[in-house]
Amino acid sequence: MTADPSTPSAVLPPPVALIGPMAAGKSSVGRRLAKILSRDFVDTDRRVTAEHGPIPAIFEQQGEAVFRQLEHEQVAKSLLPGHIVALGGGAVLNEATRALLADATVVLVTVTESAVAARIDNDRRPLLAEGGVSAWRRIAADREPIYRQLAHVEADTSRRPIAHIAEEVAAWVLEHEHRVAHGEPTADRSSRID
Template structure:
């Protein structure tokens, strides 16, 4: 299962909590990139965004392929979904879009200045990035979890319940349900 959504939405925190609930491995692709290549800010500064996106696409592909057939929870960076190869790989996964708005993430973004794409007017840049990425998140999602309200443990429990319902519906139908299901609020 793969968590997607904009920067600072809580993919890592909710993903870690969900993995604990499921007794499943957790992979944060941004953490994997940093472990192998150095900080994301340094990659952007030294090699540029294009080089970062290539590294990111390879890292995501490795994580998805390594997790195939398991219950692994994978958290992607906010822009990872823009890669067409990544989009194709996500077709093999259950994809959860963590839905939010600018108010939800503004405090977290203000505290974290290490995001290269948010240099300068962080919230203005976040809004611009989100506007271009939101349709991709929505198109790729099997489930949508509104993260505007609730603690991380509460959100992880709601997502766990929704995943169980989704799996049951998928099994009963013998295929993937046709419509994206929004997780109950």
């Protein structure tokens, strides 16, 4: 039987989405993961910025709700079979975005509070502009149940270089896709890489 070239998505794996708190390493791990797996990479924060300008200006001039809608539009355009997509930290707050993630392999990228402190010094993220690490802690804790509900696996970036973490996530993704493709049971949602 020959493959039908008009339905390429039939042979491509589901999109891989990276979610998680601000500065956890979604973009860094995602970019590396895409290289390892030879897949296309999209960073939705970058797409929003490219189309609508800097994120702090969107928050300031139009408010968070408008940003969430613009972000959702970029997630919807990016979550395609065969793609690796790093979402913004708060993208999962949007119900329509959460619904899209039901068809993706979802990697929760995490970081400890002590490791994140150095990463959010002089931060450009509008939600951390005032409160620094304590704002990060509060926002991460508020969102944690949503992240956990959506994730198939968690990868923590606090202790090891991105390259190592991305290699392990890549191996996990290939194994997961193999199981799904063969109708085998997948690992439970508390799988962890760190």
